[in-house]
Amino acid sequence: MKLIRRLTDGVPSRALWALGVLLVALLVAPALLGKYGLSVLILILYFAFVGQAWNIMMGFAGQLSLGHALYAGLGGYVAAGLFFHYGLGPWAGVFVAVAAAAAAGAIVGYLGFRFSLAGVYFALLTIAFSEFTRLAFDHWEWAGGSGGLFLKVDSTVDVWNLRGGPLLFYYLILALAVGAFILCRALLESRLGRYWLAIREDAEAAQAVGVPVLRCKMIAVVISAGLTALAGVWNAFYYNNLFPETAFAMGRSIEITLAPIIGGLGTLFGPMVGAVVLTGLGEVFTDASEYFHVPGMKQIFYGLALLVIVIYRPAGIWPWLAGRLGIGERRP
């Protein structure tokens, strides 16, 4: 109870009511939506979840990672590989997967922070590690090489082995997204969260007043990588296949960053709002581009939308939207 009170402290009651209504709506949504609607909602929740995970590192601690596909891909490959080769169920494998990704995050983070790489330089280091891993997996037989790793598609629902239809994966990703949301709120309210914001605003000043900068950054990258690995495991068992070309692709990394940037960096609702906007636009553009019969049309619409958003709402949609709604979650 004390924890709940701490988390909800200072949140207006109508915002809590709105959140409650949203949660109930998401819980009953599968009963109301068709197959297509559910698949879109799954996509939204997935991007909201990985966006939240990425946001911890960039939005809270101010470290720009453009290589998060590394953690998602590693998580997915580890859990799927253990299941495929040794029959180890994903509920056990997920621990190994998260540990592997967190370790990878710790290595990248330690090297980057220790050698005080910042901004673009740090971002390039994350890209380089992700690309390096992609090429390594391309040539690694255990992981299926460039031919990919496939899980047997099974229509019977078996929760213990994460075999089942969209409904199972919907509730899983919903649980993850809700969990990440609560975790991020708790983190922001903690001492660690305040340290992160101090580092984001001015690392040198934070260091000067005694914030353990290196340790705080390390915790950020480890938590962020671990959560991203969860998304990777979910992804691997939902789609039943993994290719280095896509799992570790730079496009995948960029995809992860878009929802929080578009939604509002460093805010709790930013990743969610961004995921809704981007997934929604993506679906609309898929339909719209069918009239043109031109390759790349969907992406052209998408690029135009990104351009318009970054020009007119460079700080993200949510801070502006919240202001309009009078809720006013300021960027903490």
Add this chain to the structure above:
Amino acid sequence: MTSDFLLSLAQAVSKGLLTGMVYGLMALGLSVIFGVMRVVNFAHGEIMVVGMYLAWMGFEYLQVSPMLSLPVIAALFFAAGYALQRTLISPFIGRPEHQQFLLLLAVAILLVNGCLAIAGPDSRSIQMESQFDSYDLGPLVFDAVRLHAALAAVAIAGLLWLFFTRTRTGKSIRAAADNNMGALVVGLDVRRLYAFTFGVGAACVGAAGALMITIIPVTPFLAAEYTLLAFVIVIVGGLGSMTGALMGGLLIGVSEAVAGLLLQPSLKSMVSFGILILVLLLRPQGLFGKSGA
């Protein structure tokens, strides 16, 4: 170590050096833009791919060789880069990096899919009469097209060096890069200089595209790879350093060629990324960059 092996190694190194000169020209554009206005051009490879397509179209539809269309493409890209900086990028200078990243990502998506919409997904290449000509130097054989492309790249880099050291505009740009406030105080029109710089950077990479199409076929999907490659080169050489960009290009060109020979061709970029990681950790200012820059 047989002499056969040494010969093929020397052959790979010389081929890598020639390709590396074109890489260097491409990276030079990125380096100039970053060095002057601290904007990271995430659409760099995409701009080059547009240049490759333009040169291909000139050859395919107008029968103009890429060497002749190069000046036209460079001029067009200068104008387009100037306009792009003036309209879209200018407000983003000094903004947080993730905003610049998103802006240029959007530009990149538009460029690459514009190419896809117009030219389709197929790989396009140029078949010139001189395609199979070669020059022999002792036991080594040099492809004529590759050699010409490399020489042109070096010549353009030389012109650029003259521009930055001998002309008034070039010197002003360097002044604005060294000390923005000082440049404003002495009355330089920094906004115009920035637009000029972006134009020069775009012209460089457009020219590199016109040369690249003579040695490598183009598809829209290559764009992101070239952006990454350009980044690897300038970081290895030293962001903002002209010599560094050229030397980085040579180093990466040679390492790719040698890795293709000794390991597998598909592992060649792994070596480049390995070099990048090492340089970032051990000498983040790059091999030729000034420390503290």
